[in-house]
Amino acid sequence: MQQYISLDDKYLSAEGIITALVELAQGRGIPLHKLLRGTGIFEQDLYDLSQCFSLSLLLALICQFKTLMKSNDSGFLLGHQLVNDVSPTMQSVRLSPTLGAALKQLQQIRATLAPLFFTRGHIFQEDFYLYLQPSIGMDESLKSYCFEIYSAAFISLLKRVSSHYPHCYFDFTCKRPRHIQEYEQHLGLRVRFEQPYTRWHFDKQLLKCANSESSALRWQQSIAQSELHKNVSQSFVEAVCQRIYRDKNNSLANSAEYFAMSPATFKRKLKQHGVSYSQLQDEQNKLKALHLLGVRQQGNEQVAERLAFYDIPNFRRAFKRWTGITPSQLKI
Known part of the structure; x- marks a missing residue:
């Protein structure tokens, strides 16, 4: 079974966005110890090429950077x-x-x-x-x-x-x-x-x-x-979204089975990442519907079938719940 990147998996090097962030903050006169305070990242970690960082550490650093920079x-x-x-x-x-x-x-x-x-x-x-x-x-x-x-x-x-x-x-x-x-x-x-x-x-x-x-x-x-x-991989949330997007008949139970988890474990893992299955399902259906209706100019019947809605009124109600507008308003 393929392994997917989870929130606390340490796989990111300091190169890239972490180094760019630190250099920009220091260029604005922000002391390194102040930037790293409370993030779980220590100064020596930035100089150790074998040290890796997780998505949760990166987010904590970005939040600290945003607060300290104080500019729009x-x-x-x-x-x-x-x-x-x-x-x-x-x-x-x-x-x-x-x-x-x-x-x-x-x-x-x-x-x-x-x-x-x-x-x-x-x-x-x-x-x-x-x-x-x-x-x-x-x-x-x-x-x-x-x-x-x-x-x-x-x-x-x-x-x-x-x-x-x-x-x-x-x-x-x-x-x-x-x-x-x-x-x-x-x-x-x-x-x-x-x-x-x-x-x-x-x-x-x-x-x-x-x-x-x-x-x-x-x-x-x-x-x-x-x-x-060696670096080609996906986050767990991305992998779930891709599976939902490809298969219109995906249920939570089917997806849990695909990822070799019980439904309860699957729901718990998604919650750890700050999302729910219904939230991801709605988002993927919304994006697919918006592209098919707004860009490819397909009709309601075609799009409803692509999304496994066999009742047009139900599709319209779902679309308005996702977007706040009806399919006809999108086309206008």
Whole structure:
């Protein structure tokens, strides 16, 4: 049975977001001991290359960073800093020959480089869509902050590997923030809030853009250095979500059996990660319905059948519960 990353599994190195966060905080004059206080991370851990960190430790560090930085743009700055990381893992993405190759590489090493979220990509007609979902349960404030970090990192990566300015659309589930100017400064003007999903969206032709910084030799060297084949994995929450999304007839009992657990153990493990099975099931159904209705322009009957709703009124009621609007309002 495949092993999945749990909240307290120590597998992350200090390279990547932890180092980027520490460097940015120190550059703003925040003492290291103050940044690490109460996080469960100690200064000597950062210098020990054999030391590993868990998702729970990373979240504690991000919360401390957010509190101490006391600025509305700290998440965006951290995202840009992350892309400037010189570790082999980050280099294997930045030196990719095209944006498409960079995103493919990022997907393979996401659990190491961007462990707090996972993405689901779709190409339809002339557009490329990436839907973001948390790998673990988070409150809305922390989730929005982490979305700021990774959205800034994403646009920074787009600018690096694209030959011209990339026009990207950002949709967020959170309410319009007071610090809207920081969103527009770091992400551009194509930003929307109070959407039923968190999504990045751009012209699919960008995927073929040649990366002027790419070096075939250095790219392959960075891949070899980072030993990516050992790092390909999923968080437990991501694995459950992927299974729900693929199979419309998944019940809690069936999923528990798939993960070789009793239903009670399965529910308890999800609760440890801050989520419930019904919550994940609703979210996956919502995302699938939104994409099929809003992007692919399928009818209610087709989408209801894809989601195992054989009664259209029940599907409409469920859709309104998920999104606050009806399917017809989405199409308008």
